[in-house]
Amino acid sequence: xxxxxxxxxxxxxxxxxxxxxxxxxxxxxxxxxxxxxxxxxxxxxxxxxxxxxxxxxxxxxxxxxxxxxxxxxxxxxxxxxxxxxxxxxxxxxxxxxxxxxxxxxxxxxxxxxxxxxxxxxxxxxxxxxxxxxxxxxxxxxxxxxxxxxxxxxxxxxxxxxxxxxxxxxxxxxxxxxxxxxxxxxxxxxxxxxxxxxxxxxxxxxxxxxxxxxxxxxxxxxxxxxxxxxxxxxxxxxxxxxxxxxxxxxxxxxxxxxxxxxxxxxxxxxxxxxxxxxxxxx
Ligand code: 13P
Ligand code: ZN
Ligand code: NA
Numbered sequence: 001x002x003x004x005x006x007x008x009x010x011x012x013x014x015x016x017x018x019x020x021x022x023x024x025x026x027x028x029x030x031x032x033x034x035x036x037x038x039x040x041x042x043x044x045x046x047x048x049x050x051x052x053x054x055x056x057x058x059x060x061x062x063x064x065x066x067x068x069x070x071x072x073x074x075x076x077x078x079x080x081x082x083x084x085x086x087x088x089x090x091x092x093x094x095x096x097x098x099x100x101x102x103x104x105x106x107x108x109x110x111x112x113x114x115x116x117x118x119x120x121x122x123x124x125x126x127x128x129x130x131x132x133x134x135x136x137x138x139x140x141x142x143x144x145x146x147x148x149x150x151x152x153x154x155x156x157x158x159x160x161x162x163x164x165x166x167x168x169x170x171x172x173x174x175x176x177x178x179x180x181x182x183x184x185x186x187x188x189x190x191x192x193x194x195x196x197x198x199x200x201x202x203x204x205x206x207x208x209x210x211x212x213x214x215x216x217x218x219x220x221x222x223x224x225x226x227x228x229x230x231x232x233x234x235x236x237x238x239x240x241x242x243x244x245x246x247x248x249x250x251x252x253x254x255x256x257x258x259x260x261x262x263x264x265x266x267x268x269x270x271x272x273x274x275x276x277x278x279x280x281x
Pocket of ligand 2: 206
């Protein structure tokens with residue numbers, strides 16, 4: 001079924017697991033993500049950034065995901081990842097995305113608060129869930145400029161979540177997009193404090209490259225959505241390389257993209273089990 005992210009993540013928070021959110025760059029990755037979730041009986045969030053939505057065509061991304069979701073025996077959401085444009089978020093909502101991130105984390109606090117609240121108001125009648133971020137996750141996501149990481153202040157997070165009425169909240173606790181240079185250092189005490197003060201499900205960005213133990217610990221402290229992007233891209237690309245290097249004569253995209261699809265599906269199964277969302281659909 002094709003649904004929003006609110007109900008599935010609230011259930012995850014209540015029951016102590018997380019719903020994995022996977023970034024899909026193309027049809028094969030979307031198929032792999034939904035196939036893995038279907039096999040594992042897991043709710044799943046498929047997400048695209050704006051550059052990826054443009055690469056697909058926004059309407060095409062919705063049409064493909066909705067079609068795959070309607071055939072799937074598990075709840076599937078389509079979420080717009082990291083957008084800082086009110087107009088683009090509204091365009092995605094009208095196109096049929098079921099969930100939206102308005103990322104005003106690079107803006108001054110007051111502007112982030114005001115615009116996030118405006119998005120929540122605007123999409124509430126459509127039944128869509130809004131994710132917001134406060135503080136700054138490190139690393140670089142698609143074409144966005146690499147920001148300086150800054151941890152979230154728990155009191156500010158509480159006020160922000162209450163005043164905006166968001167359905168999902170992404171704190172910055174030391175994670176970064178992409179693979180990590182050196183050991184990642186997460187502030188678990190801060191996460192626990194934020195969970196105590198913020199009542200909506202919490203989102204962990206920058207899932208790629210985190211040791212399994214850290215992800216499990218974060219879920220134990222209230223994370224109910226974990227984002228994975230870079231590891232899926234890497235799995236797709238490695239499988240395509242391997243297939244092409246193994247046979248320089250290969251010209252049929254079904255051959256190498258098909259291998260890529262299998263590799264992404266295997267990775268998604270691993271991440272679903274790590275999040276503990278298998279059998280929770
Ligand atoms: P990674 O690329 O580190 O998995 O981060 C994904 C993410 O946070 C998408 O919003
Ligand atoms: Zn992110
Ligand atoms: Na990461």
